[in-house]
Amino acid sequence: MPIPVPLNEDLDAASDDESDYEHSFPGAEVIDPDFEELLPEDFPTYFSERNGRLFHSHGSSPYPLPVDTPEQERMNVQHLVLFELMGAPYPDCCPVSDVLAEEPGRQKFALDICTGTGKWVMDVAQDFPHVAFRGLDIVPIATQYPLPNVQFTMHDVNRPTTWAAGTFDFIHGRSVTMAVTSYPALLAEVARLLRPRGLFLSGEWGRYPAFHPAFAPRTPATHAPALTAFFAHLHAALVARGLHPVSPPIAALLAHTRAFAEIVPRAFCIPLGPWHPAPALKHLGRAYRIVLLRYIASVRPMLVESGVASAEELEGMYERVEREVRTVAGLVFVFHTVHARKI
Numbered sequence: 001m002p003i004p005v006p007l008n009e010d011l012d013a014a015s016d017d018e019s020d021y022e023h024s025f026p027g028a029e030v031i032d033p034d035f036e037e038l039l040p041e042d043f044p045t046y047f048s049e050r051n052g053r054l055f056h057s058h059g060s061s062p063y064p065l066p067v068d069t070p071e072q073e074r075m076n077v078q079h080l081v082l083f084e085l086m087g088a089p090y091p092d093c094c095p096v097s098d099v100l101a102e103e104p105g106r107q108k109f110a111l112d113i114c115t116g117t118g119k120w121v122m123d124v125a126q127d128f129p130h131v132a133f134r135g136l137d138i139v140p141i142a143t144q145y146p147l148p149n150v151q152f153t154m155h156d157v158n159r160p161t162t163w164a165a166g167t168f169d170f171i172h173g174r175s176v177t178m179a180v181t182s183y184p185a186l187l188a189e190v191a192r193l194l195r196p197r198g199l200f201l202s203g204e205w206g207r208y209p210a211f212h213p214a215f216a217p218r219t220p221a222t223h224a225p226a227l228t229a230f231f232a233h234l235h236a237a238l239v240a241r242g243l244h245p246v247s248p249p250i251a252a253l254l255a256h257t258r259a260f261a262e263i264v265p266r267a268f269c270i271p272l273g274p275w276h277p278a279p280a281l282k283h284l285g286r287a288y289r290i291v292l293l294r295y296i297a298s299v300r301p302m303l304v305e306s307g308v309a310s311a312e313e314l315e316g317m318y319e320r321v322e323r324e325v326r327t328v329a330g331l332v333f334v335f336h337t338v339h340a341r342k343i
Contacts, residue, residue, distance in 0.1 A: 051301045056139045061156050062241045063179040064302040067139050072117050074294040079119040081270065081287050082203075082335060084280070089123050090172075090201055091266050094339045099170050099199040100128045107132060111193065113173035113186075114157055118142030118150070120174060125150045131169075136161075138179065157186065166195040174203040181242050183253060191259035194342040200260065202250050206334040207235060209272065215330030224328050226320030233317075234299055237306035251338045260340035268335045275329040288333070289325060296321060 048057040054068035065071055083089055090096050100108055108131045112121040115135030125133040125147050135142055136155040146152060155161060158181050171190050180186050190200050208231050211218045220228045238244070251265040271285030272292060296318070303314055325331075 051304070053298075053301055055301075058138050058156060061138045061158065061179060062181060062243055063138060064238070064241060064243075065178065065298050066301070067141055070294060071298050072141060074291055074298065075116050076119055077287060078291045079117075079123075081284055081291060082268075083123070084284055085268050085270055085335070089120055091268075091337050091339070093264060093266065094201055094337070095199065096124070096170065096201070099197075100131050102130050108169045109134065109167055110170040111136065111168045111172070113171065113190075114138075114176040114179050115142055115152065116175075118146065118152060120172065121150060122147060124172075158182070160189055161193065163193055165192050166198075168193050168198060169195060170199045170201070172201045172203075175205065176202075177204055178238065178243060183244075183250070184257070187253060187257050187259075191257060191342060196342055198342040199339060200254075200342070201337065201339040203335060203337045204250065206336060207231060209331050209333055210269075211330045212269070212271070212332050218330060220331070224324045224331060226317055227324050227328075227331075230296065230317060230321050233303055233308045233314075236308045237299075237303050240306050240308070241302075250336070251340075254338065254340045259343055261343050263338060263340040265336065265338040268337070269332045270335065272325065272331040272333060273329065292333070293322065293325060296325075 048055055053066040053071075055066055056063060086092070100110065102108075108128075110121075110124070110128070110131050110133045112118075112124075112133065112135040115121050115137045118135050118141075121133050121135045122143070125131065129147075129149055131149060133147075133150045135150065135152045136157065137152070138154065138156055140152070140154055142152045157176060157179050171194060173186070173190075176186070177183065194200060209220050209224060209227055211220065211223070251263050254260045254263050270288050271281050273289045274282040274286040276282050276285055300314070300318070303309065304311065309317065
């Protein structure tokens, strides 16, 4: 049943500065990223600077986003927003506790793919101190002071790992499609690494915005045309880099492997901006709007380099996108999760 919401455009833009949401989410700031602790001569091994932003320097990885402090802060706030939205680091229907429960005489292992700043794996590892957690990423931006049961490793997710088959009880991959050239190949490696009855959990954002049903018959194409055009350009730029968005069909891909059963998809909607009447969702919507604005800024170098639009077209589109993000009520983004058990 649609929620009763006022169809107005007063989205409280004036109070929505970045300091407001950062103070609302303590711990989002980047305190000790690894690249600040690397020796100067090691820095070029991991990072390169372009257009005033810091990127990974691993030539084989197609990952297009920066890895600098603003982007790390965006990832940290996004993690906290999702934590509040779901009530935990994973959906309540996902049997993480059962899979990671202590078993006398057997060490359990969990893996976080494309771990980024490591916030997710650190949160979950705190709840399961008896489990050995591993986090993989192309750059060393996770903390150098992990919990005793957490270990971070550099690795390109598009290459097979060296772990033996059946090593892990639980594998998690969130927002990895921008780094993965072949999701079926990734699922094949996940299936190899999981023990029988092991658990895989995926989480990916939908590639386009939508409107809450209460705002029907509004559509993004008619009421947020610049935002719709932006995501169309982004999709084209990702495909040009060999990246193919697969967020909603991941459940179908899991079924196609014939290696997984008990496949359970979920969808979580988050407001874009503080238009929702519920105080908690108003707060999350305000925070997520800043997350999205930072994301839009982070992908701009890739859009420029891809040639999907001219610099003049991008300049005008970005101005219109920010205006829509701050003024159009009713927009939501969908976070898709799916979990499954290895057969």
